[in-house]
Amino acid sequence: DTGVSQDPRHKITKRGQNVTFRCDPISEHNRLYWYRQTLGQGPEFLTYFQNEAQLEKSRLLSDRFSAERPKGSFSTLEIQRTEQGDSAMYLCASSLDRQPQHFGDGTRLSIL
Amino acid sequence: QKEVEQNSGPLSVPEGAIASLNCTYSDRGSQSFFWYRQYSGKSPELIMFIYSNGDKEDGRFTAQLNKASQYVSLLIRDSQPSDSATYLCAAEYGNKLVFGAGTILRVKS
Numbered sequence: 633d634t635g636v637s638q639d640p641r642h643k644i645t646k647r648g649q650n651v652t653f654r655c656d657p658i659s660e661h662n663r664l665y666w667y668r669q670t671l672g673q674g675p676e677f678l679t680y681f682q683n684e685a686q687l688e689k690s691r692l693l694s695d696r697f698s699a700e701r702p703k704g705s706f707s708t709l710e711i712q713r714t715e716q717g718d719s720a721m722y723l724c725a726s727s728l729d730r731q732p733q734h735f736g737d738g739t740r741l742s743i744l
Numbered sequence: 745q746k747e748v749e750q751n752s753g754p755l756s757v758p759e760g761a762i763a764s765l766n767c768t769y770s771d772r773g774s775q776s777f778f779w780y781r782q783y784s785g786k787s788p789e790l791i792m793f794i795y796s797n798g799d800k801e802d803g804r805f806t807a808q809l810n811k812a813s814q815y816v817s818l819l820i821r822d823s824q825p826s827d828s829a830t831y832l833c834a835a836e837y838g839n840k841l842v843f844g845a846g847t848i849l850r851v852k853s
Binding site for chain 1: 748752776778780786787788789790793832834838839840841842843844845846
């Protein structure tokens with residue numbers, strides 16, 4: 633069990649650029665989740681995959697955000713035309729069925 | 745609107761004391777509750793989860809759930825300076841967790 637892995641750990645980009653984050657879940661976990669966390673707040677749910685199917689998306693996930701999980705393994709989260717308000721920690725979590733979710737170390741996004 | 749409320753703190757306790765962290769939730773639809781610990785700049789780490797009314801103990805940690813009062817708590821016995829962190833309470837609704845904003849715990853040596 634190597635844990636949930638996220639890459640990169642930090643991303644600094646200019647407003648208007650596109651960014652992509654990667655998440656590798658714990659190997660036997662079939663469920664994968666993306667959350668966003670801003671300073672002083674708890675994580676907020678963005679989206680959820682069971683295997684390769686994206687089954688739920690939050691209203692927070694505007695049309696500039698897209699997530700994929702090809703072949704039910706790793707997942708990517710892309711943000712197009714980044715805005716200042718996108719600055720946050722993006723957390724990935726995984727679980728086996730309805731067992732508790734385990735989080736990765738996150739990707740901290742800073743928009744200049 | 746599904747909400748989880750926590751006192752932001754900070755809660756300060758002396759080393760060796762019992763720290764009591766509390767959480768309330770708005771929607772009775774949740775059946776599962778979780779406590780995560782988060783150190784500054786790090787990811788949330790699962791400490792405890794509880795599904796049934798009553799107490800659940802694991803080492804120095806005890807989670808308590810009262811569904812009638814929609815109340816969840818976490819007790820940390822023999823608090824250590826290394827327990828200083830933000831403690832996040834989460835309720836499971838469907839396929840997602842809804843988190844409170846967290847309570848900052850400071851254990852003074």
